[in-house]
Amino acid sequence: MHFGLVHGAKVWVEPFKSGQTTEMIEDFKQDLSKLSSVQILRKYILGADSQILTTDQHFQLKEQVCEHFHVDYHEIIMVGSGKLGFSIKPSRRFQSFNDDSDLDIAVVSPKLFETVWKEAYLFKKGGADWPASGSFFRYLSEGWIRPDKLPRNEYFEFTSNWWDFFNALTRSGQYGPYAIRAGLYHSNFFFEEYQKICIEQCKELI
Numbered sequence: 089m090h091f092g093l094v095h096g097a098k099v100w101v102e103p104f105k106s107g108q109t110t111e112m113i114e115d116f117k118q119d120l121s122k123l124s125s126v127q128i129l130r131k132y133i134l135g136a137d138s139q140i141l142t143t144d145q146h147f148q149l150k151e152q153v154c155e156h157f158h159v160d161y162h163e164i165i166m167v168g169s170g171k172l173g174f175s176i177k178p179s180r181r182f183q184s185f186n187d188d189s190d191l192d193i194a195v196v197s198p199k200l201f202e203t204v205w206k207e208a209y210l211f212k213k214g215g216a217d218w219p220a221s222g223s224f225f226r227y228l229s230e231g232w233i234r235p236d237k238l239p240r241n242e243y244f245e246f247t248s249n250w251w252d253f254f255n256a257l258t259r260s261g262q263y264g265p266y267a268i269r270a271g272l273y274h275s276n277f278f279f280e281e282y283q284k285i286c287i288e289q290c291k292e293l294i
Contacts, residue, residue: 108173109173109174109184109185110184112139112172112173112174113174113182113184116128116132116172116174116290117290117294119131119132120287120290120291120294121291121294125284125287125288125291126280126284128287129280129283129284129287132171132172133165133167133171133172133283134165136171136172138166138170138171139170139171139172139173139185140169140170140171140173140185140191140264141166141170141191141263141264145262145263146166148262149166149191149193149257149262149263149268150164150166150193152257153193153195153270156253157195157197157200157253158200159195159197159199159200160197163195163196163197164193164194164195164196165193165194165196165279166191166192166193166194167192167193167194167283168189168190168191168192169183169184169185169189169190169192170185170189170190170191170192170266171192172185173185175189176286176287176289176290177286178286178289181289181290181293187265187266189266190266190267190268190269191263191264191266191267191268191269192269192270192271193268193269193270193271194270194271194273194279195270195271195272195273196273196274196275196276196279197272197273198274198275200272201233201272201273201274201275202274204233204238204246204272205228205233207244207246208224208225208228208238208239208244211239211241211243211244216239216241216243216244218239218240218241220236220237220238221237221239223237224237224238224239230278230282231273231274231275231277231278231279231281231282232271232272232273232274232278232279232282233271233272233273234271235247235250235251235269235270235271235272238250250270254268254269254270
């Protein structure tokens with residue numbers, strides 16, 4: 089069950105029906121056999137509304153993220169099962185969104201990405217190290233920053249800024265009882281490449 093917001097008040101919305109999800113998954117599978125990976129990306133991820141949040145919730149979530157991180161509104165893209173109504177990740181492929189699912193967001197901002205990249209470089213250059221530094225720079229080379237790989241250090245303020253913000257959004261309950269998580273991408277190229285990997289893996293199963 090999830091709820092929407094009307095003038096700041098929480099209002100319960102009818103839960104997403106499993107039958108609707110099954111129909112959407114079948115439509116998606118049919119499109120996998122007819123459309124290219126780029127077309128699937130455009131139709132289901134770039135050009136679609138969230139199948140879980142209301143239109144108002146979707147707007148408000150994107151608005152809050154872009155205002156907090158000072159990025160453009162169009163640089164915030166909802167992804168994953170919170171967007172499609174089902175997952176296309178290998179570990180949960182074609183599983184419906186449920187109470188254990190997250191609301192996933194991609195922040196596609198060259199400016200913010202390069203700011204964090206520079207800070208991480210200088211942090212490491214200054215002699216600092218952290219357990220996930222190898223993984224952090226590996227993902228960095230693929231055009232995205234995984235927040236769980238960032239330095240957890242009082243001298244690297246971006247990490248706490250990121251996690252405090254999204255944890256507070258989660259606790260607010262504005263978007264249901266779901267964890268809100270996000271990744272940071274350098275550009276549309278890298279964001280779309282990552283999404284296309286999952287789509288192409290789905291196509292191989294059809």
